[in-house]
Amino acid sequence: MTMLLEIRDLQKSFGGVHATKNVSLDVLEGEVHAVIGPNGAGKTTLISQLCGEQFPDSGRVRFAGKDITRASGPARAHMGIARSFQITTVFQDMTLLENVSVSVQAHDGHSFRFWADAGRDAALNAKAMTFLEEVGLQEKAHVLSREVSHGEHRQLEIAMALATEPKMLLLDEPMAGMGTEESQRMIEILKRFKGQKTMLLVEHDMDAVFALADRISVLVYGELIATDTPAAIRDNEAVRQAYLGEEAA
Amino acid sequence: MNASDILTPKGLIAAAVILLLAVMPVLTTIADQAFYLDIATRILILAIAAVSLNLILGYGGMVSFGHAAFIGIGAYAVGIPIYYDEYSGWLHFPLAIAVSALYALITGAISLRTKGVHFIMITMAFSQMVFFLFISLEEYGGDDGLLIWSDSEFVDGVDVDDPTTFYYLCFISLMGALFLVHRIVNSRFGRVIRGSMSNDKRMKALGYPTYGYKLTAYVISGAICGYAGALMGNFTNFISPEMMGWTRSGELIFMVVLGGSGSVMGPIYGVLSFLLLEEFLPDFMDLFSKDAGIYWHLPFGIILVLVVLFVRGGINGLLDRWNR
Ligand SMILES: Nc1ncnc2c1ncn2[C@@H]1O[C@H](COP(=O)(O)OP(=O)(O)OP(=O)(O)O)[C@@H](O)[C@H]1O
Numbered sequence: 001m002t003m004l005l006e007i008r009d010l011q012k013s014f015g016g017v018h019a020t021k022n023v024s025l026d027v028l029e030g031e032v033h034a035v036i037g038p039n040g041a042g043k044t045t046l047i048s049q050l051c052g053e054q055f056p057d058s059g060r061v062r063f064a065g066k067d068i069t070r071a072s073g074p075a076r077a078h079m080g081i082a083r084s085f086q087i088t089t090v091f092q093d094m095t096l097l098e099n100v101s102v103s104v105q106a107h108d109g110h111s112f113r114f115w116a117d118a119g120r121d122a123a124l125n126a127k128a129m130t131f132l133e134e135v136g137l138q139e140k141a142h143v144l145s146r147e148v149s150h151g152e153h154r155q156l157e158i159a160m161a162l163a164t165e166p167k168m169l170l171l172d173e174p175m176a177g178m179g180t181e182e183s184q185r186m187i188e189i190l191k192r193f194k195g196q197k198t199m200l201l202v203e204h205d206m207d208a209v210f211a212l213a214d215r216i217s218v219l220v221y222g223e224l225i226a227t228d229t230p231a232a233i234r235d236n237e238a239v240r241q242a243y244l245g246e247e248a249a
Numbered sequence: 250m251n252a253s254d255i256l257t258p259k260g261l262i263a264a265a266v267i268l269l270l271a272v273m274p275v276l277t278t279i280a281d282q283a284f285y286l287d288i289a290t291r292i293l294i295l296a297i298a299a300v301s302l303n304l305i306l307g308y309g310g311m312v313s314f315g316h317a318a319f320i321g322i323g324a325y326a327v328g329i330p331i332y333y334d335e336y337s338g339w340l341h342f343p344l345a346i347a348v349s350a351l352y353a354l355i356t357g358a359i360s361l362r363t364k365g366v367h368f369i370m371i372t373m374a375f376s377q378m379v380f381f382l383f384i385s386l387e388e389y390g391g392d393d394g395l396l397i398w399s400d401s402e403f404v405d406g407v408d409v410d411d412p413t414t415f416y417y418l419c420f421i422s423l424m425g426a427l428f429l430v431h432r433i434v435n436s437r438f439g440r441v442i443r444g445s446m447s448n449d450k451r452m453k454a455l456g457y458p459t460y461g462y463k464l465t466a467y468v469i470s471g472a473i474c475g476y477a478g479a480l481m482g483n484f485t486n487f488i489s490p491e492m493m494g495w496t497r498s499g500e501l502i503f504m505v506v507l508g509g510s511g512s513v514m515g516p517i518y519g520v521l522s523f524l525l526l527e528e529f530l531p532d533f534m535d536l537f538s539k540d541a542g543i544y545w546h547l548p549f550g551i552i553l554v555l556v557v558l559f560v561r562g563g564i565n566g567l568l569d570r571w572n573r
């Protein structure tokens with residue numbers, strides 16, 4: 001398998017907090033690569049540097065063979081990197097369909113089109129609808145985003161990321177704040193894309209991680225302490241102590 | 250807006266307000282009150298400015314505290330050519346639009362690098378620079394202002410000096426500005442600026458370099474406001490830097506918020522109620538107690554603060570509630 005994302009010696013500090021410590025990691029094309037680690041381990045900070053929201057102090061990031069270390073967020077999005085947010089980040093005063101069509105529109109040429117009513121753009125809406133269907137939200141297409149449940153917001157996050165037709169999804173705790181039933185539904189949704197989309201999945205929910213991941217990396221205090229198959233990670237003593245142990249306790 | 254939207258209390262009020270504005274010259278002629286046509290004309294011109302500000306404030310989240318500068322620039326784009334005996338409106342209006350757009354491009358390019366309070370302060374600082382620039386231009390009257398002894402000339406036979414003709418020029422301009430902004434905010438472009446107001450971080454993650462879109466909206470807004478300024482230059486026969494002072498910009502923001510930012514009709518309601526209160530509140534107060542009217546600023550301020558505090562979405566928001 002070919003390498004899609006290549007992270008080399010990434011470093012990032014906030015004042016005294018060393019949030020990313022010499023991280024090197026490869027994500028293979030088509031794999032679901034989970035990143036786990038305790039609170040404050042630097043998972044979100046890592047994602048931010050991969051999607052161009054923050055820049056590393058040193059180190060390199062390559063995506064699909066190109067160095068993107070200094071590329072802007074929007075530029076990376078156009079290269080095929082999409083992210084979802086740990087804290088729901090949707091357009092509250094738009095309908096779900098509008099939320100997704102703004103995402104579709106992002107990759108449908110430029111948006112310096114001032115006159116035609118985007119709400120009546122049949123092609124745009126039809127396409128957006130297919131992504132809502134993929135996450136099972138078609139019924140709520142015309143409901144305002146602020147009026148749907150937390151679980152549905154999380155699903156919308158995924159639809160918005162998918163709608164940019166990315167090569168790679170960076171998912172920051174898609175199950176955050178969900179009940180078991182909602183988590184289960186989210187696992188089913190993500191399973192559908194397993195193998196088709198490369199995913200970097202940050203998640204605390206171990207059921208989700210073991211259900212989805214091909215490989216798992218463990219981040220502790222900004223440092224990667226292991227990268228391996230789920231089975232090997234489960235048996236890894238250092239990981240147990242640093243992280244899984246806490247879960248079990 | 251769909252046809253069915255008009256048949257709601259909110260839609261009917263919007264239609265009634267526009268209809269009332271459309272027949273205002275007839276009413277003032279019948280009542281023989283030319284003075285009221287003056288107020289109505291001022292309302293229309295300020296409404297165009299408010300509509301332009303609403304485009305960036307209400308839909309783009311950019312609180313420009315310097316929009317009066319555009320009115321001033323537009324007005325001087327009429328006044329200065331006339332000072333040199335250039336009377337053609339075909340020169341004045343394009344000049345007002347072009348200079349305003351250029352000023353918006355330069356100041357917007359810098360201001361939009363900042364956010365929140367910093368954006369507010371820097372737009373205000375730029376407008377104060379223009380304010381002091383015109384004060385220092387002795388040739389054009391400095392802070393004494395500039396007399397405009399003629400109006401723009403367009404075609405033979407159409408005399409915008411005539412109050413009714415000029416009123417309709419303003420009315421058509423306001424309708425045009427409203428329609429333009431209505432189209433823009435519902436277009437793909439409009440969705441981008443609305444999206445970046447709602448969540449800029451998400452927009453960037455989706456692949457939108459939002460800066461360029463916001464700057465474009467800022468330039469469009471400035472150009473429309475400059476056009477309103479050119480109308481203002483024709484309306485008053487005396488212009489001065491005072492019309493672009495920061496308090497004027499503040500009033501514009503107030504009008505937009507009062508009427509309901511981020512709604513099509515909001516700015517019109519805002520300007521209407523602001524100017525009508527300003528005009529009639531003193532007389533109204535005098536009815537209760539002789540000379541109480543001189544204290545009109547106090548209840549005026551209280552009414553404004555109450556609306557802003559307790560009515561989400563301003564006057565337009567009030568009408569929304571009534572709809573449900
Ligand atoms: N912008 C910032 N400024 C200062 N410190 C920050 C900033 N962002 C993150 N940090 C710090 O960096 C460390 C890593 O934070 P990060 O949010 O990446 O952790 P995380 O693994 O995503 O945690 P969680 O599981 O709680 O989401 C934390 O100590 C955090 O306080």
Ligand SMILES: [Mg+2]
Pocket residue numbers: 043044045086
């Ligand atoms: Mg996090």
